[in-house]
Amino acid sequence: MQKIAVFGSAFNPPTLGHKSVIDSLGHFDRILLVPSISHAWGKNMLDYQERCQLLQAFIQDIQWGKLEISNIESSLMQPKEGVTTYAVLDALQAQNPDAELTFVMGPDNLFSFGKFYRAQEILERWSVMACPQRLAIRSTDIRNKLSQHQSITGLTTPSVEAMLLQNKFY
Numbered sequence: 001m002q003k004i005a006v007f008g009s010a011f012n013p014p015t016l017g018h019k020s021v022i023d024s025l026g027h028f029d030r031i032l033l034v035p036s037i038s039h040a041w042g043k044n045m046l047d048y049q050e051r052c053q054l055l056q057a058f059i060q061d062i063q064w065g066k067l068e069i070s071n072i073e074s075s076l077m078q079p080k081e082g083v084t085t086y087a088v089l090d091a092l093q094a095q096n097p098d099a100e101l102t103f104v105m106g107p108d109n110l111f112s113f114g115k116f117y118r119a120q121e122i123l124e125r126w127s128v129m130a131c132p133q134r135l136a137i138r139s140t141d142i143r144n145k146l147s148q149h150q151s152i153t154g155l156t157t158p159s160v161e162a163m164l165l166q167n168k169f170y
Helices: 016-025 048-062 072-076 085-095 119-125 139-147 158-167
Strands: 003-009 030-035 067-069 100-105 127-130
Touching (some): 003 016, 003 085, 016 030, 048 067, 048 158, 085 119, 139 158
Parallel strands (some): 003 030, 003 100, 100 127
């Protein structure tokens, strides 16, 4: 049975903090990075397609064959509604009926997990893994530094840094 880690995040933008979580997922056969199409609690984010491009560059920089981006949220999105973790996991399970899915969340989501839509059912149907960042680098740090015209070297991968600076995303 294939073991798949499902790591959902805003990836607004992807950071070396995200990579430090990914680094602890080596025991999985596949690692799906699932960028949020809309934030469950209304947080402002860079355009979805731009975040997907940043995430693709991030994956290419990491060069780990197990990593792939999943655009499942774009197929689940309904006007004026968010996409829930439950819906994502349910759809991914339908796509991979013989796989064992594990929902991976960062430390910031662990404390609010009880607010997730159908949180109890998520726990009953799938494994849930809270994975602390080994590097405390947050997307907010990058956005703040960019807005203040400060260097972001060492906070994300080289290709993501170049894309952020070239496109002036934040």
